[in-house]
Amino acid sequence: MKRRDFLALAACLPWLASRAAEPAEPGLHVFGALPPAGRVARVFAAGAPAAVLVHAVAPDKLMGWPWALPAPALAMLRPQSRALPVLGRLAGRGSTMPLERLVALAPDLIVDAGTVDATYLSGAERVHRQTGIPYVLIDGRLADSARQLRQAGGLLGADARAETLARYAVAALAACERSDDEARPRVYLARGADGLETPLPGSINGECIDAACATNAAQGAGALARVSLERLLVWAPDAIVSQYPEFVALARRDSLWQSLAAVREGRLFLAPERPFGWLDGPPSVNRLIGVRWLRRILGGASPAQDWIEEAEEFHRLFYGHVPTRAQLVRSLEPA
């Protein structure tokens, strides 16, 4: 290649990249020719957020789980979903699904949901080019849950079901009464066994806080970070929420954590993590019930007892199966 050709090609690269990134409709990126919705029967979910989305909209079309769900999580799903194989995920170098095996599985469609940036777009395009399987990337911010559900429903031929779920999402994410930042409660989301790992403002892992009409007590910007208890004393959150039972147990009996007013005054709340986290993990439509829960407890409601029926309703709608009361009680207040 002559140098001039190379320069011309280099000059075209941004244009090529932007061409590939052109969304088919807002928040939806398609690589390849989509099969008619009625003919999509087997869907490969590229990651955990996509799996939860596909499982909610069209559970019978999901070919398998991208990661191994722990047994207590599986026990809360429909028998058919429990029996699904663990297939692995597609995530560039971090993929655990070999492309050759993907071709052998011959899904009608690959669905990915979550962060959309140039890396993921080019990764999706490469997988499509190499396998010939159509690949759909759905932009997955929590605030856009209704749109994602409707788009997934349209792609998978499950419009009616998706519309029901989208209405739930709209209700859960209804506009906040207090729009001024000052009046909002400041919430710290504790992750990890020591509770000192937290999503910073703007992170996908902390979206549930903003959606619940609260403000992230952490300062800074970025993704996940480690902080110290000293820093937490300065931030002085109004409430602390966590999905880690071992952390909540530690903080409730520990004298150091008691130095935080939120812990001392009983505003440390444990959110269920099964079958999928209410606050995070994976960052998908499983968080919608967490948003309702968080709005309610920050408003002063009891965290546990009143939630059994609400949880039953969510499980019936989104997971197509209502676990036993005992299972729900255990997931709401383990230990």
Add this chain to the structure above:
Amino acid sequence: MSADMRSCGVGLAVLLGVVVLAVAIALVSGAYPLALSDALGVLLDGPGAAGEAGTVVWSLRLPRIAAGLLVGMALSAAGAAYQGMFRNPLVSPDILGVSAGAGLGAALAILAGLPLAAVQAFAFGGGLLAVGCVYFAASRVRHHDPVLALVLAGIAIGTLFAAGISLVKVLADPSVQLPSITFWLMGGLNAVRPDDLAVALPLFACGLAPVWLLRWRVNLLTLADDEAATMGIDVVRLRRVLIVCATLTTAAAVSIAGIVGWIGLIVPHAARLLVGPEFSRLLPATLLLGGAFLVAADTLARSLATVELPLGILTAFVGAPAFLWLLARQGRPE
């Protein structure tokens, strides 16, 4: 007193001053706004000092500073012992795979969703297990120099355990467990609690005391094995004792601080520049310098940004350029 010994005494006194300075700065810096006079007042009030300021100084900052001192001392002393023992200035405490083993133990515990104490116990156990494997593998090697066999076995087993860490990372839930594993591997003292120190302190003491008592003999390990033997040293036994001690202290350090690199490599070098290579002087200098260095690095880690900067990254940022500088300097004829 010879001039040589006097300069060594001066060097140690200077280092002690550096430690005191690092501790003092660490005590008055941090996220919680606390004036120097308030901090001193709370200190004088004793461990029962009331209010948030009391908690900050006595339960958060002091344990963290103590942990920094201990971890810095432990890693540096282990590094100095290994550099003497392997007759190689380029080895660090994790040459025998202790960090990789501890990392695998911690990663497995996080993957299984175990509580904090179990993560630390698994890290400690993993470190001991890795070095145990290395020692066993090296003892099976008959046709090589025993020191070389140890190093090679350490590289192989370390790689094996590192591959195990990668495997656990692939299996971990990417949105929940993977960040915890990654943060653990980058090191940090932000989660240190007073009760961690109560567990780690005896381990550090058990590991450091024999090295201190044997400091005169470690010099002889720089000789060839048969030469050392003619001077009445049981080389194999001495080496075994040093490995057990260095492993114990390093594993204890890693279990409370995660993987903090470079310090065990760089601090003995800097100490050697100050007091010379003689181990009985090198060891106290290394202990003081290592403690001061880690306390200073941790002070930066908790005060440079609103969130914690991983300690392992900071020590590498400081350690790697310093190491290159030393390397270039040592190549020059005096």
